[in-house]
Amino acid sequence: MTRVTFHDSIQASSYIYIIGVAGDSGSGKTTFSDAITAIFGPDIVSTITLDDYHLYDRNERAQRKITPLNPVANDLDRLARDVATLKMGKPIEKPVYSHATGTFQNPITFYPTKFIILEGLHPFATPALLQHMDYTIFVDPDNEVKYDWKLRRDVGKRNYTPEAALEEIQKREPDYRRFVLPQRASAGTVIRIAYSGYSKALGISRNVYRITLGMKPPETCFEDVELNIDLCGLFTRSTHDFLLECGTLDLDNRRIRSLTIDGELSHETIHRIERNIEKQTDVHPIDIFTGKEVIAGSDLVRLIISWQIINHRIHIDSKQLKG
Ligand SMILES: Nc1ncnc2c1ncn2[C@@H]1O[C@H](COP(=O)(O)OP(=O)(O)OP(=O)(O)O)[C@@H](O)[C@H]1O
Numbered sequence: 671m672t673r674v675t676f677h678d679s680i681q682a683s684s685y686i687y688i689i690g691v692a693g694d695s696g697s698g699k700t701t702f703s704d705a706i707t708a709i710f711g712p713d714i715v716s717t718i719t720l721d722d723y724h725l726y727d728r729n730e731r732a733q734r735k736i737t738p739l740n741p742v743a744n745d746l747d748r749l750a751r752d753v754a755t756l757k758m759g760k761p762i763e764k765p766v767y768s769h770a771t772g773t774f775q776n777p778i779t780f781y782p783t784k785f786i787i788l789e790g791l792h793p794f795a796t797p798a799l800l801q802h803m804d805y806t807i808f809v810d811p812d813n814e815v816k817y818d819w820k821l822r823r824d825v826g827k828r829n830y831t832p833e834a835a836l837e838e839i840q841k842r843e844p845d846y847r848r849f850v851l852p853q854r855a856s857a858g859t860v861i862r863i864a865y866s867g868y869s870k871a872l873g874i875s876r877n878v879y880r881i882t883l884g885m886k887p888p889e890t891c892f893e894d895v896e897l898n899i900d901l902c903g904l905f906t907r908s909t910h911d912f913l914l915e916c917g918t919l920d921l922d923n924r925r926i927r928s929l930t931i932d933g934e935l936s937h938e939t940i941h942r943i944e945r946n947i948e949k950q951t952d953v954h955p956i957d958i959f960t961g962k963e964v965i966a967g968s969d970l971v972r973l974i975i976s977w978q979i980i981n982h983r984i985h986i987d988s989k990q991l992k993g
């Protein structure tokens with residue numbers, strides 16, 4: 671008898687699963703979204719960047735003295751209508767904003783895939799948007815980390831001078847606090863990123879940060895999660911320092927459990943999680959870590975989040991079958 675795989679059952683189902691990834695500009699949303707795509711496979715995942723829903727181009731924003739973080743500078747009503755259409759399995763005519771020129775291009779027809787990631791400044795900022803979200807993530811780096819990343823990215827890839835990029839960063843901060851940060855309170859998952867407690871240089875040279883993953887208690891629990899720490903290997907083979915800590919995040923008047931990872935773990939430490947995901951998804955091999963001897967916190971967090979999404983998605987199907 672042929673076994674039905676996760677991919678087959680997802681493809682056969684009409685359910686469109688929406689993942690909202692919110693955070694400031696340059697906070698690492700795309701980096702996390704790309705990892706989810708790599709784990710699930712690009713045939714069933716696509717991403718919409720909400721920058722495409724800006725109402726004004728770069729010049730118009732400057733003239734109106736408004737930042738893109740202000741919801742009124744974005745067509746969030748159109749976005750909510752488009753998400754509703756996609757949820758019904760129908761295509762949309764999606765606007766396109768170019769960061770290379772700071773202007774709009776011709777719209778494109780966007781066909782829904784089974785998982786759609788909406789990443790940007792306001793993916794669940796209004797009730798109309800929030801109601802369509804199946805899974806919500808808020809990416810929350812410390813200002814120090816965020817400013818360093820944004821400066822490097824905007825100068826390197828978006829044609830800003832260092833002075834202009836810095837001025838933009840300072841100008842945006844009040845609007846970030848007022849309009850984007852409040853979404854953290856409704857996010858199911860919060861990812862906090864700080865420079866490593868071992869050394870700041872590790873972030874710049876090896877992408878190693880102190881990552882804290884905060885999660886609302888999940889509707890469905892993980893199956894067979896083992897953080898397979900080989901104690902013998904820890905003393906004989908492990909060459910890097912790392913820290914794993916279970917704690918509590920007090921944020922936005924709520925208290926959630928958290929897992930903090932700092933430093934570099936040997937690949938063997940997370941091997942068992944990878945294998946479990948492969949067993950559940952039939953994606954063989956999940957190789958986002960191929961060639962890596964050591965794994966950092968953001969790698970592990972991407973894996974844990976993907977696994978939680980898989981569990982939640984399977985749960986939706988089983989609820990529909992029962993109901
Ligand atoms: N986990 C990470 N580890 C190391 N560097 C990162 C990480 N996340 C992001 N960065 C760095 O920060 C820069 C900005 O990240 P990214 O493009 O993912 O942010 P973003 O939130 O999608 O930005 P925007 O909304 O402005 O497009 C990247 O160019 C990358 O170099």
Ligand SMILES: O=C(CO)[C@H](O)[C@H](O)COP(=O)(O)O
Nearest residue numbers: 695721728738769772791828
């Ligand atoms: O990253 C951003 C928001 O997520 C940008 O700041 C916004 O899209 C405006 O883009 P640009 O500065 O290229 O005109």
